[in-house]
Amino acid sequence: MREQYQQKNDQLYVLLISVHGLIRGEALELGADADTGGQCTYVLDLAKALAEHPQIGKVDLLTRLIQDPKVSEGYAQAEEILSEKARIIRFPCGPRRYLRKEALWPHLDQIVDRCLHYLRHQGRLPDVIHSHYADAGYVGRQLSMLLGIPQIHTGHSLGRPKQERLLSSGRKAQTIEKQFNFERRIAEEEALIQHASLIVTSTRQEVELQYGMYTHPDPKRFRIIPPGTDTSRFLPPDRKHVSPTVEQSVGHFLENSKKPIILCICRPELRKNLKGLVAAYGNNEALQRRANLVLVAGSREDIRTLDKSQAAVLTELLLDIDTYDLWGKVAIPKNHAQEDVPEFYRMAAKSRGIFINAAFTEPFGLTLLEAGACGLPVIAPDDGGPRDILANCHHGLLVNTLDSTAIGDTLLSALTDRPRWRKWAKSGVINVKRHYTWAGHVNKYVKEIRNLLRRQRKNLRKQQITLHSGKSHIPLAQHAFITDIDNTLLGDRAGQEALVAWLRENAGYTIFGIATGRPLESTMDILRKNHIPIPDVLITSVGSEIHYGLRRIPDIGWANHIRHQWRRDDVLKAMEKIPGLRLQSAENQREFKISYLVDTGKIPSMEHITQHLRKQGLHAQVIYSHGEFLDLLPVRASKGHAIRYLSYKWGLPLTNFLVSGDSGNDIEMLVGDTMAVVVGNYSEDLAHLKGSTRIYFAEASYAHGILEGMQHYKFGTPAAEKEHDAVLLTER
Structure with a gap:
């Protein structure tokens, strides 16, 4: 890798990803909906705390850009500064309006692509990618695979235990699947457990019982690093007066406002068990x-x-209050700001009350720390994080939250033993500071990152991988060279060796890719047999598949893109009526490619085949090459479409791509804005392109013809570099 891609110092760049909810730097709208809660607080506090650490040079928190008159204009701001080293970056994803997290899944590939553009623009790759929750986990996993950057993941809550608890509470499986999209979420969580280099959890119970519900979790990948609490905000009432506004917002509901307060702060969702x-x-x-x-x-x-x-939960809540005739005993304030939350805790502590988290399942329980720091004892679910928190802080009791009678009895017991209440209140204040600070969290976090990167470098040396830090250089490369294999890259040993030497000389600055009709396995075999370096990009099966590098990382976004209108089985059946065709061997048949051998004396015209398919409502791209092969692909799939997709995805202009080919299935990638080279041994189905703009017909054949084309375009030389820079300056 060239010096321009080396980091200027040893400080780390951390990319945090949290896709859903309403995230902004100040005045968080906690409880605004089911998706804006503790996770939003967590990632913001983590970003700010990381930025304070001397070994961290840059922190980006990536989330979704929202343009919706129903929410603040601030969520449509593309960049928001949090501190000198930390900022929020927002990318569009799906519709402009606000969406709940379960509706985001079909749109997440857009964030992947926009993040690649962003990284190219800033000219530096992160050292680690840290995703939060399963939806961001998908985005992070795609980026991690594409860029060769280790992924850290924090689940916050997990699909399997949540699904089980909802079923235990009497909900129907079909109903909760429709609402929560558990099938997609759990599948992604399974993939993350296998892929992520580190999984950060808050408690040991989360590792053993919750992740233990998944397939073969590796204990070595888990790190227990509890989050912190901002003890500058969360203080006992004797150190800060309670806001009169908050007291008034509660008092007007109550007949006797001097009684102790049982306080619950949570989002109105079923899991919270209101x-x-x-x-x-x-x-x-x-x-x-x-x-x-x-x-x-x-x-x-x-x-x-x-x-x-949310409306259903709150409506049911009001009906239950009426059923039990609790008016005058229950307060439900309509609105509160983020800065009011500590005031509610202090108000309850001042009244000698108790905080209750009644959720069915609780992965951690940040509110238990906030309450404890304010001198307010707690009652919490005997599940997940609360077990560890109360074992450390000794400021309350655990209860089976599936049993409402047990909740009531435990609350009464906690409120009637005054000496024990005072002991809990004091213990919470002391032990939250002792065990749960963001400074302590970040110190452990940075140490784990350093260890992770050290292990990665060691593994790369063992594997004799020479790429800088194991990261992909695609986002920072300035040019791309994409070539067909058969009769283009291969065919002349001397030319092939000269081209390989060119590739090694330009490694890091130029992306090397192949675009072939061969399937992936055959492609890898022939490259190895001919001692061709493994390409950065492999476009195979006539452009219907894209993979990256030695690990053959699939481009999921491309597969999702070309799946549009593709009905493979119906196309196969329709083609049975076309004469002169015989299916190629099974290894040449793919999910997005149907391949035939052609009897030229019997097969009708390509236009006839296309019309035949259209009459049956079928859409396919028909590609005829070398006078003997016929391939049917989705309408969005071809070598040319694949190259244009790569240009968009990685933010590299088509004018910076040099492509080379020799036959009819190369036509789409040769025409347009690319620097196209047709080698001297081309087939006649390319003859009609002679004289076209930006298509160079070489006199030399095979790889020598490619090198001749490179010289024609001054591609990959210092002169070409200067010329490219001059063009950019002119365009600006």
Whole structure:
């Protein structure tokens, strides 16, 4: 790799990815919907804390750009500065409007592509990619594979345990699948467990019980690094007065506002078990006499305008309050700001109350730390993170949140033992600071990154891989050379060796790719037999597949793109009526390619075949080459389309691509804005291209013809580099 791609210093660049929810640097709208909660706080605090560490040079938090009149204009801001070394980067993904996370899956490839453009523009690749939740995990995994950068993943919550708990609570499998898209989510989580270099969790229980529900998790990949709490904001009431505004927002609901407060702060979603909490309170008269219940369940103006699932939870909540006749005993403030959250904790602590997290399942439980730091004891689910938190902080009790009677009894017990309450309050303040700070989290985090990168470099040396840090150089390369194999790259040993020497001389600056009708396995075999370096990009099966490098990383975005209108089985059946065709061997048949051998005396014209398919409502691209082969591909698939897709995906102009070929299935990649080279031994089906703009017909054959074309275009030489820079300056 050239010196221009070397890092200027040893400071790390971390790319954080958190796709869903409403994320901004200040005044987080926590509880605005089911997707804007603890994870948003976590990633923002992590980004800011990382930026404070001396070994971190840059932190980007990648999320979704939203243009929706229903939300703040700030979410449409492409870049938001968090600090000198940290910022939020927003990319469009799918419709402009806000979408819940379950609806984002079909659009995530757009973020992958836009991130590649962004990295090319800034001229530096991250050292690690850290994804948060399964949707960002998909984006991170694609980027990790494409770029050769290690991925760190934090699940925040996992599909399998959540699915199991919802089923245990009586929900129907079909209903929850429709709402939560568990099949796609769990499949991605399984893939992440196998791919991610590190999986950061908050508790040991999360590793053993929750990830233990998945297929063969590797214990060596897990690191337990609990998140921190901002103890400058979350303080006990004796160190900061409670806001009168917050007290008023609660007090006007209550008949006797001087009673202790049972406080719950959560988003209005089924998993949070607000229904079970109200039942626990409503069925326990002693608890009602002892304390008020305050439910801070997001913000709302009109329940009827909320997301359907949120509206259902809040409507059910109000009906239950009415059923149990709890008016005057329960407060449900309509709105609150992010800065009000510590005030709610302090208000409850001042009243000698208790905080309750009644969720069915809780991977960590950040609110338990926030409450503890404010001197407020807690009751929490006997599941997931709360077990570890209470074992460290000793500031409350665990309860089976599937049992509403147990919730009520535990709350009453916690509120009636005053000496124990005071012990819990003091213990929470001390132990949150001792065990859960962001500075401590980041110190462990950076140490793990350093160890990870050290192991990666060691493995690369063992494998004798010479690429800089194992990263792909595609995002930073300035030119691309794509060639057919048979009768173009191969065919003359001396020319082939001269071209290989050119490739080695230009490694790092120029992307090397092949575009062939061969399937992937055959392509790899023939390249190895002829001692051709493994290309950066492999376009195989006549452009219907794209893979990258030695590890043959598939381009999932390309497969999703060309799947449009492709009905393989129906096309096969329709082609049975066309004479003069015989299917090629099984190894030449692919998901997106049907290949035939042709009897030229019997086969009708290509136009006839195309019309035959169209009459049956079928769409396929018909490619005839060398007078003996016929390939049918999806309408979006071909060598030419694949090269244009690569240009878009990696942000490299088509004018910077040099392509070479010899036959009819190369036509699409030879025409247009590329620098095209037709080798001297070309077949007659290319003769009509002579005289076309930007298509050079070489006199030399095979690889010598490619080298002749490169000299014609001054491709890969210092002169070409200067000429390219001059063109860029002119365009600006």
